Amino acid sequence: MDPVRNPFAPGAGTQPPELAGRDQIISAAETATLRILQGRHDKSQILLGLRGTGKTVLLNKIEQIAEDAGFLTSFIEAPETQTLAQLMFPKVHQVLRKLSVIEASRKAAQDGMRALRNFAAMFKVTIGDVTIHTEPEPGIADSGNLEYDLIDLFLRVGEAAKAAGKGWALLIDELQYLNEKELGALIVAIHRINQRNLPIIFFGAGLPQIAALTGDAKSYAERLFDYPPVGALDAKAAHSAIQQPIEQEGERIEPDALDMIVSNTEGYPYFLQEWGYQSWNAADASPITTTDVITASHAALKRLDDGFFRVRLERLTPKERDYVLAMAKLGKGPYRSGDVADQLGEKIQTLGPRRAQIIRKGMIYSPGHGDIDFTVPMFDDFLRRTQIV
Template structure:
């Protein structure tokens, strides 16, 4: 079939043609946004899920909803090698510049801009092209304590947004990569916002360990945030994610081919898009059938092996690779840390630092005490298929 009309969009954060199975999360986000803009209590959200479950797509969808509801938005991705203060500064400068053009908010925006200047000075942020041409505000966001100063800054921005009849929505992807003090400061700042009922809302996304990291950072985080789980789609939603886009293009897929895709992908949205994309391209004519899906499986696995899986494996050191390969030899997870140690013929306590480093890189996580599992669905299959034979 015509590859130009292929409706599927496999890619990092690419919105699928059919955003199936996420209605409740989207509806809850919309309610929170509507409440926040009215100055009513709304819980910030942390979306939790493995790689390939569509967390980034949901953040992008929520960002669009926020803009429709009158919010100015700031989206950042937390990398492993950059400070939160440096990521926030240019975003906040842009927000305050927009607010400064609203007559009713000029005074509050100016006060918030002075607070931002204080914040930049005390944390030695390289301002570059985003330098703020105002004097800092003594005593506001200038203590050098990130928890206090980020709270001061968020409150000042919230007051400016409120004066303008708008809101501010901060969206942060890969939250698990924030440093412990940065996550704690973010939680404290949102706690202050909640108490003052300012129109500022936070949506974050990260790996499953994020709930535990938040609780470790501040014990009240479990009450402050909601933690929607973003997992694989159930069979009904997975069918809709594949059949809907195909039918919208006036084409068809056989029921057996559809079920094969769902079974192979385990319902993970990224993989559904990849198999749908490849099956469409493999089909000479409609309907897409089992022969096309079989061809799609080979093409999809090659693309995943060469990209999605390989780039993650390449981030690991030789010893870390040895550890995850040992995990895969045990079959499907979750895995007991003691079983991995036995596989490697090493003491559990000696492997602790290596395990912690792989967790820090976002490759594995601990679903419960003593257990570990991959954050990337089907990664164990990739290791067995590609690396066990190479040993």
């Protein structure tokens, strides 16, 4: 059918034509933003899910919801290599600048700017090649302890936002790339701010391993945050993710063909988009049939193998690759670390650092003690299909 009218949107963070199966998460975010703005308590949320399940898309949607509710928003994608202080600086600066042009919050925003300058000097934030040097004004955001200084900074931002009758929503994607200390400090700081009923809310997203925090941050986080799982869509939502967009275009898909797509993709959002996209293009005319879906499956798998799966494999060193290949040889996950070691003919202790490094790269995670699994759905199939001869 006409490829120009193809409604499907396979990609990273690309808005799907039908955001299926996420009503609960969305309505919880709507309620939370409205409550926080009224000075009531509500929970921040951390969306946890595997690769390609729709976390970024949801976080974008939530940012929109927060903006509509009257929040200033800061969206950060944590890369693997930068510090949280460095990432926060330009975002907080931008928010304070917006608040400083509002009469009611000018003074509080200026206080915030002073705190931000201290914070930047303390944590050696750079802009371009220049490190920020100022004489820190004693007393605000200058302890050098990230947790305390974030609290100070957030307090100032919260007070300025409140004075303007607005809120501030901080959204951080790829949270697993923050180190444990940063994530802990962030969580504790958000908690402190919420205790003072300041209008700040935090939404995060990341791979499931970030649930494994330690110490204070963990006890705070368990009580104060919700962790909505963002997984494969259930059968009903998966059907509607394919059917709705097609019908919206005035076309049809046969029920058997629809079932075939849902079963081939196991309901994973990224795969649904890819299968929908290829099935539309494979069909000569409406309705899309099972024959079309079979043709599309070859094309979809090839696109995944050459893109989604391959880019992730290429981030591993040869030794790390051996490790994940050994996992795939064992069949479907989760895998016992001991079994992977046996498969490689090595000792489990010797493999510890390698395993930890692959976790840091976000390729595998530990769903339970001593267990390991892929963060990319169907990655084991990919490895068996393309790497193991």
